[in-house]
Amino acid sequence: MTDLNLTSEEQALLEGAAGPGVQRAMEIVVALGRIYGAADLVPVEHVQISGVSYKNLGDAGVAFLHEWAGQGAKVRVPTTLNPAGMELARWQEMGFDAEFARPQLAAIDAFVRMGVVPTMSCTPYLFPNYAPRRGAHLAWAESSAVVWANSVVGAFTNREGGPSALAAAIVGRTARYGYHLPEQRRATHVIEIRCPVKSIADFGALSYVVGKAVGDGVPYFVDLASWLPPLPDDLTEGGAAGDRLKTLGAGLAAYGAVALYHIEGYTPEARDLGRKLLSSHAKRLVVESLDEGYAVMDANPETTEIDLVTIGCPHASLSELRRVAERLRGERLRARLWVTTARLTRERAEAEGLVRIIEEAGGEVVADTCAVVAPIRGLGVRRMATNAGKMACYAPMHSGVEMRYGTLDQCLEAAIRGSWPKALSDQ
């Protein structure tokens, strides 16, 4: 049996010194530490919780969260929340059913009782107050955010599940194993690119090709930096680099189970350590073309009429909102358009007048949710279009919709015309 060293304070919490709610949280953290052979627990600076949508929680999950709150469970570190199944303030006008909305609101209420900040977004790294720093230990659920934190920032987190992230927040610690250990962050695959990778959609298609091949491995891209603009210090606006990395990481996590990648000469650990990050038996993968990715994501090429175009998976950044508003200024949309984002990002976009431009064209800037977790079939959506690789993966699977996949310009053109355009010049 593996020895997990607990401090006397941790041992006391495990034995119930702070009540049954904290005890259960400590049992979860300790069980994971034993299963994965951790030597000890590590304090975490920030927690991101998934498992928020009523679709996944069910009544049992909502009742359980309230019981946990009732047992005195409170988060000890800053803790933020993943998207919910609907926009909280406007669910009625958006057409959501009260039978879904009530338990969804009850679930969020339970998290708030425990001290969680109801950000309802998958992009905590775009919030100036929560953007992680290099070397920070985190307990993040939400696989796309995990990849960002580990890869783009060089913070340390495993792919937590919803309850294990909440448990980590309640005790302020997580078990030190996996990606918390430097030696576990070595690359298992060397990726060479032999084709252009330009648009956000191209990065999504690349995420399919690489994610499928590496599974839960750690890819090391040797020549991807040449297809990326320089990485700015402040990534909270997204930006041309951030928007591409956001879709790359989300797709790697969705099509594979990647939690960390490196880009030579570009991401922080690769800048410092270079090829020392390669494990001795790293496999080589050459990507000759993105066609396979496009073929899978653009799943219904015969579909031309579009009901809903969604931009923002992971949640749209300020720079993506700027691009959408720029294109839609003065236009009139024929298809429904959702730009899904965080409420915090929408507030920043409102201040720049972007939301008004999108709404005047007939589009919606939707906060708190996205087309993966919202019950969109109930809203009459059958044929979707997106520029996001993760959305193209999950929406057909979860909601049984037909899917068109392409660049942001193609998607916005589809929203304007109500039908999918032929290939446009790129970006």
Added chain:
Amino acid sequence: MKIKLTGRVIRAGRVEGEALVSHAPIGFLGGVDPETGVILDPNHPLKGKSIAGKILVFPHGKGSTVGSYTILRLARSGAAPLAMINANSEAITAVGAIIADIPMIDQVDIYHFRTGDLVRIENERIEIVRENNL
């Protein structure tokens, strides 16, 4: 015939029941009906069988981490296994057992078990009772 084994406690408990053995991993989210306990995964060898009220023996869980909440939903519908025994557990199943209060042990050689065996669990100790030596 009796076989005695010990494992590592994930969730302590004392329970006795009939074994249902799967040598394939189980994905709970989408793979098991949270209301009835019936295995839905079309590619699973136990498809159509119910895990409700059984001592469920399997190598480990797989799939989405939301599966922990599926295990909780099973327990609240009265359709959960009495206990779970894994070869090598992972986060989905272990967290599910803890939040759903289902006794669970891992690091057990699951090849000792056959479906239909009577299994007694007391914390880390397991006793398998088999009527006729087949």
